[in-house]
Amino acid sequence: MIDLHTVATANGYKASIMLEEVGLPYTVREYDLVKGENFTPEFLSLNPVGRLPAIVDHDVSGDTDGKPLSVYGSAAILIYLAEKTGQLLPRTTRARAKTFEWVGIVSGDVGPAYSGQFVFNVVAQEKIPYAIELYNRLCLRMVATLEQQLAKTAYLVGDEYTIADVIAYPVATVSMKRFPGNLDAHPNLARWATEIGARPAVQRGMKVPR
Ligand SMILES: N[C@@H](CCC(=O)N[C@@H](CS)C(=O)NCC(=O)O)C(=O)O
Structure with missing residues (x-):
């Protein structure tokens, strides 16, 4: 399972479109930026920049430590999910x-x-x-x-x-x-x-x- 931490903005939609495209199950947590929910210690522990979107993958393939993996930023999330699933990234x-x-x-x-x-x-x-x-x-x-x-x-x-x-x-x-x-x-x-x-x-x- 993947947790998506997001907001209703262009950057947030990039991550949610990608999750839908690759067909992985995910939960959604929406943040209120006006209330500063992105600056809680809990969120900053996933992402030192304190910005959205971020994901936490609880099923990290090819990793033996078994710990969840957090990835911040739309570009990094898309590349990570493309590599994880072998989708939407050309091979040549x-x-x-x-x-x-x-x-x-x-x-x-x-x-x-x-x-x-x-x-x-x-x-x-x-x-x-x-x-x-x-x-x-x-x-x-x-x-x-x-x-x-x-x-x-x-x-x-x-x-x-x-x-x-x-x-x-x-x-x-x-x-x-x-x-x-x-x-x-x-x-x-x-x-x-x-x-x-x-x-x-x-x-x-x-x-x-x-
Ligand atoms: N480079 C990042 C930009 C992320 C970004 O600017 N996120 C905004 C929402 S669209 C944010 O979290 N702003 C809150 C803040 O900067 O405190 C990406 O591509 O995902």
Whole structure:
């Protein structure tokens, strides 16, 4: 059994979609970030950063100490579950490396651009034109990067649906839709998002925790 510690955000959905895709049984614990539930000693013992999502695997394959294993962060969770189950990670060196590259682009470049855009456009009381402009431009660059890739290939890494698509889908459907010039202006990204959004596992994962 796996415990999923999560929130109803794009990062949380990446982990729940992956758990649904690989078909492993899991429990769900939702955190209230406003109440600071992510800073309890219990949660910090699973994850020193105190952020969500995280998982605890109580059935660690290939490990003899028998202790549960905690994994924090959407990218690490997806890679861990792909390796554990042998799913959604290509076997050839080139495709596998490209999958890791796109996982890195989405989690290290695209995701933070949209987080910053949201913070400076929506959350911040003081509207700072420089920061708004910076993040708006960065988001347009990131969405164009995905659009260009998906103009060439069916999925982010060629013809195969991989963890790169799993990690990108919630960003495309939650984060990018908040931003003016959304998917409508990016036909290949929209085509890809429609196809991925029709997958039953993705639909189930997008409802966790709610
Ligand atoms: N790099 C992490 C980012 C995780 C993250 O930013 N989590 C947010 C929720 S979406 C969080 O827990 N924020 C609470 C905090 O920072 O205190 C991932 O990809 O999972």
